[in-house]
Amino acid sequence: MSTQPEPDTPLIPAGGSLLIAWQLKNKNVLIVGGGEVASTRVESLLVTDAHLIVLSPTDGLCERTTELIKQYPARVTHHDRLFGGDSELQNVDMVLTAIDDVVQSQEIVDLCRERRIPVNAADIPDCCDFYFGAQIRDGPLQIMISTNGNGPKVASLIKSKLQKSLSGNEGKAIEKIGRLREMLKERAPGVGGPVGRRRMKWMSQVCTQWDLASFAQLDEASMKKMLDLGWPTNHVPSRTEVFGIRSSTLLPARASEALHDRTAARDISTSTKFILPLAVGFTVGVFSTFVISALRRR
Amino acid sequence: MSTQPEPDTPLIPAGGSLLIAWQLKNKNVLIVGGGEVASTRVESLLVTDAHLIVLSPTDGLCERTTELIKQYPARVTHHDRLFGGDSELQNVDMVLTAIDDVVQSQEIVDLCRERRIPVNAADIPDCCDFYFGAQIRDGPLQIMISTNGNGPKVASLIKSKLQKSLSGNEGKAIEKIGRLREMLKERAPGVGGPVGRRRMKWMSQVCTQWDLASFAQLDEASMKKMLDLGWPTNHVPSRTEVFGIRSSTLLPARASEALHDRTAARDISTSTKFILPLAVGFTVGVFSTFVISALRRR
Numbered sequence: 001m002s003t004q005p006e007p008d009t010p011l012i013p014a015g016g017s018l019l020i021a022w023q024l025k026n027k028n029v030l031i032v033g034g035g036e037v038a039s040t041r042v043e044s045l046l047v048t049d050a051h052l053i054v055l056s057p058t059d060g061l062c063e064r065t066t067e068l069i070k071q072y073p074a075r076v077t078h079h080d081r082l083f084g085g086d087s088e089l090q091n092v093d094m095v096l097t098a099i100d101d102v103v104q105s106q107e108i109v110d111l112c113r114e115r116r117i118p119v120n121a122a123d124i125p126d127c128c129d130f131y132f133g134a135q136i137r138d139g140p141l142q143i144m145i146s147t148n149g150n151g152p153k154v155a156s157l158i159k160s161k162l163q164k165s166l167s168g169n170e171g172k173a174i175e176k177i178g179r180l181r182e183m184l185k186e187r188a189p190g191v192g193g194p195v196g197r198r199r200m201k202w203m204s205q206v207c208t209q210w211d212l213a214s215f216a217q218l219d220e221a222s223m224k225k226m227l228d229l230g231w232p233t234n235h236v237p238s239r240t241e242v243f244g245i246r247s248s249t250l251l252p253a254r255a256s257e258a259l260h261d262r263t264a265a266r267d268i269s270t271s272t273k274f275i276l277p278l279a280v281g282f283t284v285g286v287f288s289t290f291v292i293s294a295l296r297r298r
Numbered sequence: 299m300s301t302q303p304e305p306d307t308p309l310i311p312a313g314g315s316l317l318i319a320w321q322l323k324n325k326n327v328l329i330v331g332g333g334e335v336a337s338t339r340v341e342s343l344l345v346t347d348a349h350l351i352v353l354s355p356t357d358g359l360c361e362r363t364t365e366l367i368k369q370y371p372a373r374v375t376h377h378d379r380l381f382g383g384d385s386e387l388q389n390v391d392m393v394l395t396a397i398d399d400v401v402q403s404q405e406i407v408d409l410c411r412e413r414r415i416p417v418n419a420a421d422i423p424d425c426c427d428f429y430f431g432a433q434i435r436d437g438p439l440q441i442m443i444s445t446n447g448n449g450p451k452v453a454s455l456i457k458s459k460l461q462k463s464l465s466g467n468e469g470k471a472i473e474k475i476g477r478l479r480e481m482l483k484e485r486a487p488g489v490g491g492p493v494g495r496r497r498m499k500w501m502s503q504v505c506t507q508w509d510l511a512s513f514a515q516l517d518e519a520s521m522k523k524m525l526d527l528g529w530p531t532n533h534v535p536s537r538t539e540v541f542g543i544r545s546s547t548l549l550p551a552r553a554s555e556a557l558h559d560r561t562a563a564r565d566i567s568t569s570t571k572f573i574l575p576l577a578v579g580f581t582v583g584v585f586s587t588f589v590i591s592a593l594r595r596r
Contacts, residue, residue, distance in 0.1 A: 012370070016345035016435070018322055019442035020428040021315035047314035072310070116414040130318040137314070140446035141456065144317035148438035150476045153505035158439065158468060161510075165463030170456060178448045207451035212459075278575040285583020293591055 017131065017146060022118075024050035028091055032083050032108060033098035034061035037122045041096045042068045042076060044132060047142075052076045053092070055083055083108060089115055097121045125149060134159045139171025140178065173215035177207065180215075180223050187227060202231065209236045217243070315429065315444060320416075322348035326389055330381050330406060331396035332359035335420045339394045340366045340374060342430060345440075350374045351390070353381055381406060393417045395425075423447060432457040437469025438476065471513035475505065478513075478521050485525060500529065507534045515541070 027050045031041050034056030042065060045052050054061075054069060058080045061069070069078045083104065089095070095112050097105045102124060109127040112119035121127035133146040134155035143162065147154045181203055188195050206226075218226070222242050229237040325348045329339050332354030340363060343350050352359075352367060356378045359367070367376045381402065387393070393410045395403045400422060407425040410417035419425035431444040432453035441460065445452045479501055486493050504524075516524070520540050527535040 012341065012344040015347060015438075016440060017319035018343065018346050018348075019431065019433060019440055020318060020320050021431055021442075021444040021446075022318050022428045023426060024316055043310065045316065046310040048316050049313060050316075118416070128321060130320045133317065133319055135317060140313075140448055142314055142317055142444045142446065143456075143460070144319075144442045144444075146319040146440045146442075147472050148319075148440065150438055150472050150479075151501070151505070153502050154472055154475055157505065157510055158441075161463055161468075162441070162460050165459055170459075174445050174448050174452055177452055181448075203449070204451050207449070207455065212455055275575075277573075278579040281576040281579020281581075282583040283579075285580040285585075286587045287583075289584045289587035289591075293587075 016148060019133075019144060019146060021142070022048075022094075022130075024048035024094070027051070027093035028053060029094045029096065030055060030088065030092045031096045031098060032056070032105075033122075034058075034065045034078075035098060035100075036062050036064070037098035038062070038096075039064035039068060041098055041122075044135075045096075046072060046075060047137065050075075050094075054078045055081065055088065057082060086111060089117060092117060095119045097127075136163060136166070138166070138168065140174045141171045167213070169216040170212055173212040176215045176218045176223070177203075179220075180206070180218070180226065183223055183227060184231065187231065198234070202234065202236075205236050206230070210239070214239055314446060317431075317442060317444060319440070320346075320392075320428075322346035322392070325349070325391035326351060327392045327394065328353060328386065328390045329394045329396060330354070330403075331420075332356075332363045332376075333396060334360050334362070335396035336360075336394075337362035337366060339396055339420075342433075343394075344370060344373060345435065348373075348392075352376045353379065353386065355380060384409060387413055387415060390415060395419045434461060434464070436464070436466065438472045439469045465511070467514040468510055471510040474513045474516045474521070475501075477518075478504070478516070478524065481521055481525060482529065485529065496532070500532065500534075503534050504528070508537070512537055 024045070025048070027048075029045055029050045030053045031038055031045070032055050034054055038054065038056065039062055042052060042054065046068070052075060054065065054076060056065075056078070058078075061078075069076050089111060095108065095117055097108050097119070099105055099122075105121040105124055106127060109119050109121050109124075118129045119127070120130055120132070125131075131146065131149070133144045134152065135145070136143040136159060145155045145158050145162070147158070184199055184203065188199055190196060226237050226242050229241055322343070323346070325346075327343055327348045328351045329336050329343070330353045332352055336352065336354065337360055340350060340352065344366070350373060352363065352374060354363075354376070356376075359376075367374050387409060393406065393415055395406050395417070397403055397420075403419040403422055404425060407417050407419050407422075416427045417425070418428055418430070423429075429444065429447070431442045432450065433443070434441040434457060443453045443456050443460070445456070482497055482501065486497055488494060524535050524540050527539055
C-alpha cells in the first residue's frame with residue numbers, strides 16, 4: 001500500500017466530502033443539548049425513522065426543542081439531565097452534540113470514536129465525522145447543498161437559486177413513479193432474472209419519455225391504464241393514450257415545468273404588446289396625415 | 299424511553315434519509331469488486347481525500363476501473379485478489395461492495411456491521427447503511443439529489459432541471475467567499491469572542507448584500523480593497539466602491555446570474571419589438587390615410 005502521496009493527474013479534484021443519504025430507520029440517535037442548534041438537529045432527524053434521545057436539563061431547552069419533544073412523543077425522548085458519560089452511548093447509533101462547552105463536546109466525541117459511533121459536534125469541524133448542509137425537501141425528494149465548510153449563508157444563496165427552478169410538483173411526481181413501480185411489481189413479480197430486467201428497462205423507458213409534470217398527474221386509474229396499455233406490448237404509452245384526448249389537449253406537454261409556464265405566459269403578453277404599439281402607430285399615422293393635409297389645404 | 303410508537307401529529311413526515319457530507323480525509327475505504335459499479339464508486343470517492351483500496355482479481359477489472367487505478371496511484375491501491383475475510387477490514391473506515399455475488403456481499407456486510415464499519419452493498423438496499431445519490435459538483439459546491447430509493451433515472455431528471463438553474467460560476471464564487479474569509483481572519487485573528495462574532499456578522503452581511511456573480515469576479519486585489527473599505531468602518535462596500543465605476547457600469551448588478559441575463563436580453567429585444575410594430579403601424583396609418591384621401595379627391 002502506498003503511504004507517500006504522489007502527485008496525481010489533477011483530473012478529479014480532491015478536498016470534497018462524500019455526500020450520502022444515511023439510513024436511520026429504527027436507529028437511536030443521541031442529541032446532547034437542547035438549545036437552538038439542538039432544535040435544528042431534531043428537525044433534521046425527524047424526517048428519518050430514527051428514535052431521538054435529547055439529553056439536556058429542562059431549563060436548557062429552547063422553546064422550539066420543547067415544542068418538538070411535546071409534538072413527537074413517539075419519536076423523541078427527553079432525559080432531563082447532563083451527559084453522564086460512557087453509559088449514555090449504549091445502543092446509540094449516532095451522536096450529535098449541540099452544547100457550548102467545547103471541552104465536553106470533545107470528550108463525547110472521543111468516547112464516540114472509541115466505539116466507532118458516527119458523531120457530529122456543532123461548531124467544531126475537526127470533531128465531525130460528517131457535516132450537515134442546506135436542504136430542500138419535497139416528499140421523497142431530498143436535495144442537499146454542501147459548500148465544503150464555506151458557511152450556511154452561501155448554501156442558502158444556492159438553495160434559493162435551486163428552489164426557483166423547481167415547480168413544487170417533483171415530490172408528487174416521484175411518489176407516483178414509486179407507486180407505478182409497485183403496481184408493476186405486483187403484476188410481474190420476482191426478484192432479478194429476465195422479468196426483473198424487463199421491468200427495470202420498461203420503467204427506465206417510461207422515465208425517459210414522460211416528464212415529471214405528467215407523472216404528477218397520474219392517479220391509480222391512469223396508472224392501471226398505463227400498465228394495461230404498455231406492459232404486455234412492451235411500449236411506453238403516450239400521454240394521449242393514458243389521459244385521453246381531452247385531457248392531453250388541456251394540458252401542455254410539460255405542464256407544470258414552472259419556467260416553461262412562465263415563458264408561455266410571457267409569449268402571450270409579448271403578442272399583446274405587439275398589437276398595442278401597432279395600433280398606436282396606426283392611429284398616430286392616420287391622425288398626423290390628417291392634420292398635415294388639413295394644414296396644407298388652408 | 300417509549301418503545302411503543304404512538305401516532306404523532308404528522309407535521310414532519312418520516313421515511314426519509316439523513317443527507318450528510320461524510321468526511322473521509324486520510325480514511326481508508328475498501329471497494330470490493332472492479333466492474334462498472336466499482337468504477338463509479340472509485341470516481342465518487344476520488345473527490346474526497348480518502349485512500350481507496352480496490353479488491354478484485356485483475357481479470358475482473360473493467361476498463362474504467364483499470365484506468366482510474368493507473369491514473370491515481372497515490373489515491374487508489376489495487377490488490378489482485380478476492381475478498382479474503384476478516385483481515386481485509388483492518389484499519390478500514392468504510393466498505394463498498396460492488397460484486398454480483400449477493401451471498402458474499404451479505405457476508406461482508408455482516409462482518410462490517412460487527413465492527414461498526416459503515417457499509418454500502420450495491421443493489422442490496424437492506425445491506426446499506428447509506429445510499430448514494432445523483433450529484434452535481436462545481437469546485438467546493440456539491441449538490442446531492444436523493445429520491446428515497448426511486449431510482450437513478452428520476453434523480454437524473456431532477457438533476458438536469460437543477461443544472462439548468464446554475465450559471466456554472468457558483469463554485470468560483472464560493473471559492474472567493476472562502477478566500478475573503480481567510481483574508482479577514484488574517485486581518486482580525488482569534489477564535490470566538492467579540493472579534494469572532496463581529497467577523498461572522500460582517501461576512502454574513504456581505505453574503506446577504508452581494509450576489510454570487512459579483513463574488514465570482516473578485517480577485518486578490520479587489521478582496522483587499524473590500525476589506526480595507528468595509529472592515530474598519532463595519533459596512534459592506536458596494537460593487538462600485540470595490541470594482542470602480544467603469545467596471546460596475548460594464549457589469550449589470552447581477553451579471554452572471556444566467557436567468558437574469560436572459561431576462562435582460564429579453565427586455566432589450568422586447569423594446570426593439572415595441573419600436574418595430576409602432577413604426578409599421580405608423581407607416582400603414584400614413585399610407586392608408588393618403589390612399590383614402592386620394593380616392594376621395596378623384
